[in-house]
Amino acid sequence: MIGVKIVINFNNLNNNIGNCIFVLLLLSTVSYWSSIAFQKLKFLANLGKITTAFSNVGIILILGSRWIYNGYFPLSNLYESLMFLSWGLTSIHLLLEQKINNRIIGGIISPISMFINCFTSISLPIDMQQASPLVPALKSNWLMMHVSIMMISYATLITGSLLAILFLILAKGEDIKLVKNSNNIDFNSNNLKYNKDKNQNILKENSNSITISHRLQGQLTLLESIDNLSYRTIGLGFPMLTVGIIAGAVWANEAWGTYWSWDPKETWALITWLVFASYLHTRITKGWQGKKPAIVASIGFIVVWICYLGVNFLGKGLHSYGWLS
Known part of the structure; x- marks a missing residue:
């Protein structure tokens, strides 16, 4: 009876902390959006950053408590x-906002973190929130390395x-190309050419020069x-994805006797890798900037979610254990 009571109290504690995290992320989202709508209220952006930090600690x-209580990496x-994905997003959010102090970063990442936490703590069935004994294939140190790097x-x-x-939204669908050249930026949109140098900004349209507004x-x-x-950011995530896939292949050979079995999860991981490899290829070798690579990255956003959640909802393949069936 004591053991059952401890388990119940532990699950209730996790559930209460999860609900608090959802409230914090909701407050963070509202704060960031309000600070964007009312730019003079700068304290709202700081409030969003603080609530995001507290939610990160809550995760x-x-x-950490599940790791200690269950005895294996959660x-x-x-x-x-x-x-873990929500923790990764909030951590990256805080790091990026520290690097460039712009409230738009929080305005786009906080809602995603909030929806993930909402689904996790509120929508996911209770029995799926509880930890269960590991299947034999998961009883390996590769669990920590492979899965954590992938996440x-x-x-x-x-x-x-x-x-x-966000770039595509702000560009309003126009074909914008940013080309750097010795502190000059050529901005081409609808036959308009913007030239920016250290001392002045000139708009040339039909040979007429107009001074660009500060806006x-x-x-x-x-x-x-x-x-x-x-x-x-994508340049940082791609090598980690590569290392995660390689680590998964080594683990698969140890657990199932083959490095690659064209499991649905493996196939979509490869598709994800190819999409972002194409993005980096266009940026590095083709010198693409602006709309075209942004479209490729936007496709990658969908592909990542298919690889992570879509395949698991099918409940098929070697990677369906411990997820959804």
Whole structure:
């Protein structure tokens, strides 16, 4: 009876912390969106950052307590992996916002973290939130290395893709190309050419020169920053995805006797790798910037979610254990 009572109290504690995290992320989302709508209220962005930090700590408490209580790294089922993904997103959010102090970052990442936590803590059935004994294939040190690296790579790639989607939204669907050349930026959109140098900004349209407004100059700088940040973030997530896939192949050979079996999860992991490899290829070798690579990254956003959740909802393949069936 004492053991049952401890289990019940532990599950209730996890559930209460999860509900608090959802409230914090909801408050963070509202704060960031309000700070964007009312830019003079700068304290709202700080409130969003604080609530995100507290939610990050709350996720650490949940995962850490499950690790100690169950005796294995908490990445054995859908609940734990979603929590880990939410932790990865909030961590990357805080790091990016520390690097570039822009409230838009929180405005696009906080809602995703909130929806993930909402599904995890509220929508996911109670029996799927509880830890269960590991199947033989999961009783390996590869569980920590492979799954954790994959989840962090997913969080990083999702963030980079969200920034690319944000670029497309702010560009309003126009074909915008940002080309850097010795502190000059050529901005081509609807036969308009914007040239920006250190001292002046000139708009040339039909040989008529017009001084660019400060608002347009700020928009160009913002678009350039988002495009560059998206590229850097995806450039960080792609090597981690590569390492995670290789580690998974080694683990698969140890557990099932083959490095690659074209399991649905493996196939979609390869598709995800190819999509983001194509993105980086166009950026590095083709010199693409702006709309075209942003479209590729946006496709990657969908592919990552299919690879992570879509395959698990099918309940088929070697990777369906511990998830959904």
